[in-house]
Every structure is written in structure tokens, then in C-alpha cells.
Amino acid sequence: MTEYFQDRSAIFESERILKESYTPNDLPERETQLKRLGLEVLSPVLNDAPPHNAFLYGKPGQGKTAAARFLLEELQDEVEDRSEISLTTIFQTCKGHHSSYQVACDLVEQLTGENPNGHPKRMVFTRLYDAFQEIGGIVVIVLDEVDNIGNKDMILYELPRARDNGHIEDMDVSVIGISNDMTFYDELDPRAKDSLCEVEIHFPPYDASQLRSILNRRSEKAFVDGAVTQEAIALAAALAAQDLGSARQAIRYLYKAGEFAALNDESNVSEEHVREAEDHVEQMNIAQSIRDLTIQDQLALLALTSLTAEDETPSPTPEVYSRYTDITSHVDTNSIAMRRVRSHLHDLDMIGVVSGAKRSGGSRGGPKYYWEINTDLDTTVNVLRENNRFDDVLDLIDKS
Numbered sequence: 220m221t222e223y224f225q226d227r228s229a230i231f232e233s234e235r236i237l238k239e240s241y242t243p244n245d246l247p248e249r250e251t252q253l254k255r256l257g258l259e260v261l262s263p264v265l266n267d268a269p270p271h272n273a274f275l276y277g278k279p280g281q282g283k284t285a286a287a288r289f290l291l292e293e294l295q296d297e298v299e300d301r302s303e304i305s306l307t308t309i310f311q312t313c314k315g316h317h318s319s320y321q322v323a324c325d326l327v328e329q330l331t332g333e334n335p336n337g338h339p340k341r342m343v344f345t346r347l348y349d350a351f352q353e354i355g356g357i358v359v360i361v362l363d364e365v366d367n368i369g370n371k372d373m374i375l376y377e378l379p380r381a382r383d384n385g386h387i388e389d390m391d392v393s394v395i396g397i398s399n400d401m402t403f404y405d406e407l408d409p410r411a412k413d414s415l416c417e418v419e420i421h422f423p424p425y426d427a428s429q430l431r432s433i434l435n436r437r438s439e440k441a442f443v444d445g446a447v448t449q450e451a452i453a454l455a456a457a458l459a460a461q462d463l464g465s466a467r468q469a470i471r472y473l474y475k476a477g478e479f480a481a482l483n484d485e486s487n488v489s490e491e492h493v494r495e496a497e498d499h500v501e502q503m504n505i506a507q508s509i510r511d512l513t514i515q516d517q518l519a520l521l522a523l524t525s526l527t528a529e530d531e532t533p534s535p536t537p538e539v540y541s542r543y544t545d546i547t548s549h550v551d552t553n554s555i556a557m558r559r560v561r562s563h564l565h566d567l568d569m570i571g572v573v574s575g576a577k578r579s580g581g582s583r584g585g586p587k588y589y590w591e592i593n594t595d596l597d598t599t600v601n602v603l604r605e606n607n608r609f610d611d612v613l614d615l616i617d618k619s
């Protein structure tokens with residue numbers, strides 16, 4: 220094996236088990252939600268009737284998608300030998316989409332192989348209904364991360380009422396919406412809310428004990444026997460429980476910890492590896508948060524990053540604003556008022572990219588907010604460098 224690759228079989232038995240795409244074959248920590256989804260939503264299918272429309276909600280990593288996939292696979296197995304029941308399930312992620320139109324186009328492409336993007340909205344939905352009609356029977360559509368479409372939620376009204384409105388005949392379409400946004404339901408159009416939310420199922424955050432059980436089951440299949448200490452599993456579960464209560468986060472910690480152990484040619488995944496993994500994952504999350512910022516957010520962060528490189532932080536808002544205006548003139552971008560830059564700094568504080576604290580101004584006046592970056596300087600610079608407009612400013616930071 221060349222120097223570019225590494226045999227990780229001393230640590231990992233099957234890394235696929237730790238991937239986000241993996242669907243477990245049991246979800247005991249979600250037994251309550253599974254029973255509601257099965258008994259209250261999907262059971263009518265066994266009587267050749269469409270299931271109820273449902274809305275599953277909770278923070279990311281709470282098993283919502285896994286639960287839907289698990290139960291629909293179980294339902295498919297249940298009806299496989301029943302010739303009188305025709306069931307089709309369709310999973311569609313709404314991530315990266317901002318409207319019902321985009322989701323409808325993707326559904327058409329998934330069903331027909333052709334994407335009708337650019338055609339009028341009504342024509343797109345007509346093609347979608349034609350595709351459903353060709354499938355026939357009972358069609359269950361799972362719209363994952365449906366909160367991405369925001370208030371452009373026409374599809375949540377259209378699909379559940381497709382038969383009532385005469386768009387399809389002698390078949391049925393039901394929808395299961397999955398949302399990571401706890402407020403999405405409140406903002407739905409009343410018609411969409413009435414159509415979609417026949418049954419609402421909340422997936423609360425996992426506690427440390429539940430996450431430990433999940434990690435134990437995954438580690439039994441993913442890692443070589445004895446490669447992971449119970450202390451490492453308990454720590455990964457505790458860290459995730461204290462933060463988001465997310466199984467995805469806990470698994471990510473344990474997976475990255477295993478990679479660090481493998482890279483160091485160590486035979487056991489320890490608590491130290493988990494702590495190293497937590498730091499790494501947090502930096503990666505922060506890096507993505509920076510990428511997702513608006514241009515004015517990034518300019519405010521760039522100003523504070525520049526002051527950090529000169530060891531001038533924590534800096535009061537006027538000093539950050541002065542550096543901000545220097546940078547906007549340098550990169551030929553319109554500047555905004557100081558109060559708005561302050562607002563952007565507060566937004567950055569809320570997502571953990573910077574820290575702001577109110578301090579007494581002493582002889583220089585009343586109390587002021589003082590700001591500093593809350594991320595690794597090199598990581599912040601590297602992510603900001605992805606915007607080519609900032610290259611000259613960042614080159615100066617590198618030289619400081």
C-alpha cells in the first residue's frame with residue numbers, strides 16, 4: 220500500500236455503519252414515535268386505503284428520517300404478498316430548495332427522468348400528476364427538510380388534495396413532511412397546515428443514556444471488537460447530549476475519534492480521541508457557518524479577523540467599524556451604517572462565530588460592546604479566502 224492510503228481495519232470493521240446514509244434496522248429509542256407513525260398514520264394502507272398525511276418535527280439528528288424510512292420499508296414488506304395493494308414510496312429531500320416549484324421539478328425528474336425547470340408552475344404540477352397517475356395505487360411521498368421551502372409551501376397544499384381537486388383519479392397520494400425547524404409549522408399557510416398536519420409527531424432531543432445506547436449498537440458493527448472503550452462512548456454521548464441531543468452529532472464524534480486513533484496507529488479509541496474529534500467537528504461546523512454568511516456578515520467578520528491578527532482584540536464596536544469601512548473601500552463594496560454592522564456582529568455572536576461582551580468604557584465614555592473572534596484564526600482566514608474578493612486583505616493578515 221502506498222503512502223497515500225492507510226489500512227484502517229485495525230480500528231474499523233465497517234465504516235458504512237457510521238455514515239449518515241446508513242439506516243439502522245431498529246430504533247428502540249424512538250419506539251413511541253414509531254408506534255404513532257405506524258398506528259395513526261400508515262396502518263390504513265393494510266386495508267388498501269391511503270395513509271394519513273403527517274408532519275414529523277424536531278431538531279436535526281433526532282431520527283425523524285430514519286424512522287420514516289424504517290417504517291415504510293417495514294410496510295413495503297408487509298404488503299409485498301398482497302396483490303390487491305399497490306404501494307409506492309418516494310423520498311425527496313428539500314435541502315437546497317427554496318420553493319414548492321423547485322421541489323415539484325425534482326419530483327418530476329425523479330419519476331420521469333426529465334426535469335421541467337423553466338416551464339410554468341401549473342405545467343410542472345400537471346406533469347407531476349400525470350407521473351403519479353401512471354404509477355397508480357397508493358403513493359406516499361416523504362418530503363425531508365421541508366422547512367427549506369419557507370412560506371412558498373404550495374406543494375404541501377396541492378399534493379394531499381390532488382385527488383379531491385380532480386388532478387388524479389382512482390389512486391391516492393399522501394405526504395409525510397419532515398422538518399428540522401420547530402417554528403415551520405406555525406408559519407405554514409392555513410390551507411397547507413390543514414392538508415398536511417392530520418397527525419403531528421414530535422421527536423424530542425435524545426438524552427445521554429439514549430445516545431450511549433445508539434453508539435453502543437453502532438460501534439458493535441462499525442468497530443473491531445474491543446477497539447472502542449466504554450469511556451469514549453460515554454463521553455461522545457455526553458458531549459452530544461449537552462449540545463444538541465443529536466444522534467448524528469454523537470456518531471460523528473465517535474467516527475472522527477476512530478479516524479484519529481487510526482491515523483495515530485493506536486489500537487483503541489479513547490476519551491482523548493473523542494475530545495480531539497469534538498474540537499475538529501466544531502471547527503468544521505463553524506467553517507460551514509462562515510460559508511453560509513451574507514456578504515455583510517463576512518465583511519464584519521473580516522474586519523474583526525484583521526484586528527485579531529494584529530492582536531487588537533477584544534475591540535470596541537467603533538474600532539471594528541473603522542476597520543470595516545477600510546476593508547469595504549478596499550474591496551469596492553458599499554459600506555453600511557455602524558448600527559447595522561453592530562447588528563451583524565450580534566448575529567455572528569448568536570451563531571458562535573464571534574463573542575461580544577459589554578464593558579465599561581472608563582474615562583472614554585459609557586459601556587461599549589467589545590468583540591473578538593470565537594474561532595481558530597487560521598480556519599477563519601482559510602474559509603474567508605474562498606471569496607476571491609478578500610484575497611488582498613487576507614494577504615495582509617497573513618503577513619502580520
